Amino acid sequence: MDILVCVKRVPTVGGAITLTAEGQAVDTRMSGFTISPHEECAVEEAVRLVSAHGGSVTVVTLGPASAEEQLRACLALGASKAVLLERAAEEEFGPIATAAALASVASAGAYDLVLLGNEASDTGDYQVGIRLAHRLGRPVATGIKELTVTGERLEARREYRGVAETFRLPLPAVITVREGINLPRYPSLPGRLRAKRAVIERVPVTCEPEGLRMRTLRVPAAIGHPATVLGHGVDAVPELVRVLGALGVLS
Amino acid sequence: MTVFCLIELDRPGNAEGQAAPTVADASLRALTLSRELTPPVPSAPPLPSAPQAAGVAAVVFADVAEVPLAELAAYGVTDVYVATSDSYAPLAWARALAELMAAATRSRDHDIHAVIAAGTDHGNEVLAHLGAITGLPMAAHCVSVSAGGGARGGLDLVRQRWAGLLLEEAVLDAPVALLTVATDAVSPAPAGEPAKVTVHAITPLLDDGDLLIRADEEPAGAGGASLATARVVVGGGRGVGSAEAFAPLEELAQLLGGVVGVSRVVTSEGWRPHTQQVGQTGTRITPDLYLACGISGAIQHIAGCSGARHIIAINTDPSAPMMSRADYALIGDLHAVIPALIAALRDRPAG
Numbered sequence: 005m006d007i008l009v010c011v012k013r014v015p016t017v018g019g020a021i022t023l024t025a026e027g028q029a030v031d032t033r034m035s036g037f038t039i040s041p042h043e044e045c046a047v048e049e050a051v052r053l054v055s056a057h058g059g060s061v062t063v064v065t066l067g068p069a070s071a072e073e074q075l076r077a078c079l080a081l082g083a084s085k086a087v088l089l090e091r092a093a094e095e096e097f098g099p100i101a102t103a104a105a106l107a108s109v110a111s112a113g114a115y116d117l118v119l120l121g122n123e124a125s126d127t128g129d130y131q132v133g134i135r136l137a138h139r140l141g142r143p144v145a146t147g148i149k150e151l152t153v154t155g156e157r158l159e160a161r162r163e164y165r166g167v168a169e170t171f172r173l174p175l176p177a178v179i180t181v182r183e184g185i186n187l188p189r190y191p192s193l194p195g196r197l198r199a200k201r202a203v204i205e206r207v208p209v210t211c212e213p214e215g216l217r218m219r220t221l222r223v224p225a226a227i228g229h230p231a232t233v234l235g236h237g238v239d240a241v242p243e244l245v246r247v248l249g250a251l252g253v254l255s
Numbered sequence: 256m257t258v259f260c261l262i263e264l265d266r267p268g269n270a271e272g273q274a275a276p277t278v279a280d281a282s283l284r285a286l287t288l289s290r291e292l293t294p295p296v297p298s299a300p301p302l303p304s305a306p307q308a309a310g311v312a313a314v315v316f317a318d319v320a321e322v323p324l325a326e327l328a329a330y331g332v333t334d335v336y337v338a339t340s341d342s343y344a345p346l347a348w349a350r351a352l353a354e355l356m357a358a359a360t361r362s363r364d365h366d367i368h369a370v371i372a373a374g375t376d377h378g379n380e381v382l383a384h385l386g387a388i389t390g391l392p393m394a395a396h397c398v399s400v401s402a403g404g405g406a407r408g409g410l411d412l413v414r415q416r417w418a419g420l421l422l423e424e425a426v427l428d429a430p431v432a433l434l435t436v437a438t439d440a441v442s443p444a445p446a447g448e449p450a451k452v453t454v455h456a457i458t459p460l461l462d463d464g465d466l467l468i469r470a471d472e473e474p475a476g477a478g479g480a481s482l483a484t485a486r487v488v489v490g491g492g493r494g495v496g497s498a499e500a501f502a503p504l505e506e507l508a509q510l511l512g513g514v515v516g517v518s519r520v521v522t523s524e525g526w527r528p529h530t531q532q533v534g535q536t537g538t539r540i541t542p543d544l545y546l547a548c549g550i551s552g553a554i555q556h557i558a559g560c561s562g563a564r565h566i567i568a569i570n571t572d573p574s575a576p577m578m579s580r581a582d583y584a585l586i587g588d589l590h591a592v593i594p595a596l597i598a599a600l601r602d603r604p605a606g
Binding site for chain 2: 019127
C-alpha cells in the first residue's frame with residue numbers, strides 16, 4: 005500500500021513559551037523545531053504498515069524552506085520520498101488553505117491511505133485532516149490510537165469518555181492519529197545517511213487569506229505565586245505529611 | 256439571530272451514578288458561551304421588518320424521551336432540535352446541522368448566526384465536517400467571543416493554542432460562525448431565568464456515504480478515564496530513572512487513593528504506557544492534588560496538569576520550572592523522600 009503522511013514543523017518548547025516582540029509568533033531563537041508529536045507517530049505507523057503490507061511512504065509538509073529538516077527526519081525514520089510545499093517564512097497558512105495545498109499532493113498520487121496528526125501542537129485547529137478528506141472525497145476517522153488494515157479495509161479505534169469507538173472504513177481513506185498509537189523508533193544510522201542524501205521535491209505555494217485571522221498571541225496570566233518550600237530531603241517529610249493532611253487528601 | 260449549539264449527553268454507564276442522561280459538562284460550557292452571542296448584535300442595527308427571534312437552539316442526537324429538557328431550559332435554550340442516531344456518526348451529524356442552517360437561512364425568522372459545539376473530540380470533529388461541507392472557517396477551542404471587529408457582523412474571539420498555553424486573539428469574518436468552546440476555560444453558568452422550550456423532531460436527509468463514518472461503541476476499560484477523574488495523581492518524570500523505580504510511586508498512589516501519571520519522557524522511554532501520560536499529547540487531569548516527583552515541568556506537561564487544584568513538587572533542582580508552577584515544593588531526591596513518606600503515612604495513627 006502507498007501511504008502519504010502529512011507532517012508539520014513546530015517549535016520545540018521546553019520549560020516556557022515566549023513570544024516575539026510583536027506577539028505574532030513563538031520566539032524560537034533559543035529553541036529548535038520538531039515534528040508535531042502526533043505526526044511523528046503517523047510516520048512511524050506508516051513505516052510499520054508498509055513493512056507489514058509492502059508499498060511506500062511519502063511525507064509531505066507545508067512550511068518554510070527550513071522545514072526540510074523535519075522531512076529529512078521522516079526519511080531517516082523510513083519514509084522513501086519527501087515533498088516540501090514551500091511557503092514564505094513569515095506566512096502562516098490557515099487550515100482551509102493547508103488542506104487545499106495538501107490535497108494537491110494527495111490527489112497527484114494514488115495513495116491508499118493518507119495519515120495526519122489529530123491536531124498540530126502549535127495552532128491546534130483540529131480540522132485539516134477532515135477538510136483534506138472532503139476535498140479528496142474519501143472517508144476519514146480522527147484521533148485514532150489503534151489501526152488495522154486488512155485487504156481493502158481498515159479498522160480504526162479510539163476511546164472517547166469511557167466508550168471504545170471503532171470505525172470501519174474502505175480504502176482509500178484519511179486517518180488522523182494520536183500519540184500513543186505506537187512508540188516511534190529512533191532513526192538508524194543507515195536511515196540518517198540515506199535521509200541526508202535524499203532529494204526533496206519542492207513546490208512553491210502561496211496562501212489565500214481566510215475568514216479566521218489572527219491578530220496577536222499572548223501568554224495567559226500565570227498563577228503568580230512562588231511555591232512554599234517545605235524543606236530539604238527526608239527531613240521535610242513530616243511537614244509534607246502535615247500539608248497532605250491540611251489539603252484533605254489523607255483519609 | 257439564532258445560535259445552534261450541539262449538545263452531548265452523559266448517559267448512565269457513561270457517567271457514574273446517574274439514572275437519566277444529563278447534559279455533558281463541556282456542553283454546558285458551550286451553552287454558556289452561546290448565550291453571549293444571542294442578544295441582538297449592537298453594531299448591526301436590526302432591519303425594521305426582521306423579526307427579533309433570539310435564543311440558543313440546542314441540537315441533540317438522541318431519542319426525544321431522553322433529552323434533559325429542564326437542564327437545557329435552565330441554560331437558556333429556547334428550541335431543541337432532536338434527531339435520532341443509533342451511534343456516533345460525525346459526518347451524518349454535520350449534514351444534519353448543515354440542513355438546519357440552510358432551513359434557518361431560508362426562513363429568515365431564524366437568521367442563523369453561529370453553530371457552536373464543545374471543544375471535545377466529538378464537537379471538534381463534527382464542526383470540522385460542517386466546515387468542510389459548507390466551506391466556512393471554524394475556530395477551535397474558543398474561550399471568549401464578542402460581536403464587533405470585522406467588516407460585516409465579524410466576531411472578535413480569543414482561542415487556545417498549544418492546549419491553552421497560549422491564547423490567540425483573532426477576528427472571524429464569516430456568514431455563519433463555526434466555533435468550538437474550550438473545555439477548561441468558560442465556567443458553566445445557567446441563564447438568569449429558565450427559558451420556555453419548544454421541541455422539534457427532525458429527520459435529516461442522509462445518503463449511505465454520510466453514514467459510512469460511524470462508530471461501533473462498547474464500554475472501554477478504566478485506563479485513561481481513571482487518570483482523568485482521579486482525586487489524587489502521583490506524577491513521575493525523568494527523575495524516576497527507570498521502569499522498575501515506579502514501584503514506590505504506585506505504592507504511594509495506592510496509599511493516597513490515587514493513580515500514577517507520568518510525563519512524556521517516561522512514555523517515550525517505554526517505562527510506562529502512554530495511557531498514563533499527563534500532558535498536551537496525553538491526558539489532561541483535574542485532581543485535588545497532583546504530587547509531581549522528578550518532573551522538570553516541560554510546558555507540554557504543564558498543559559496536562561494545570562487543572563489540578565493543588566500541586567506539590569518533589570525535585571532535586573529548585574530551579575526546575577515545575578517548582579514555580581507548584582503550590583508547595585520539597586527539594587530533595589524522590590528516591591529517598593518517597594519511601595520515607597510511605598513509611599510516615601503507614602506509621603500514622605489510625606483516624
